[in-house]
Structures are given as structure tokens and as C-alpha cells.
Amino acid sequence: ILYDSWSPAMTxxxxxxxxxxxxxxxPAK
Structure with a gap:
């Protein structure tokens, strides 16, 4: 699958x- 190269980065x-x-x-705690 070609998407494996950029999928992790996008995730x-x-x-x-x-x-x-x-x-x-x-609101900040």
C-alpha cells in the first residue's frame, strides 16, 4: 500500500x- 509512507505522519x-x-x-487548569 502506497499510503503507508505518509499515513503515520498524517495521523x-x-x-x-x-x-x-x-x-x-x-479553559487552562
Whole structure:
């Protein structure tokens, strides 16, 4: 599968973006 080369990187990026967005939207503890 050709997607194996970039899939992990895209997954990590998506996770980082989701975490950053969640942290920014949630009040600081």
C-alpha cells in the first residue's frame, strides 16, 4: 500500500492538531 509512507505522519499531525485545538478551546487548569 502506497499510503503507508505518509499515513503515520498524517495521523500524528492530526492527533497533534486535535490536541492543540482541544487544549485551546478548554479553559487552562
Amino acid at each position: 500524528v499531525s492530526s492527533i497533534c492538531i486535535s490536541i492543540l485545538s482541544m487544549l485551546s478551546s478548554s
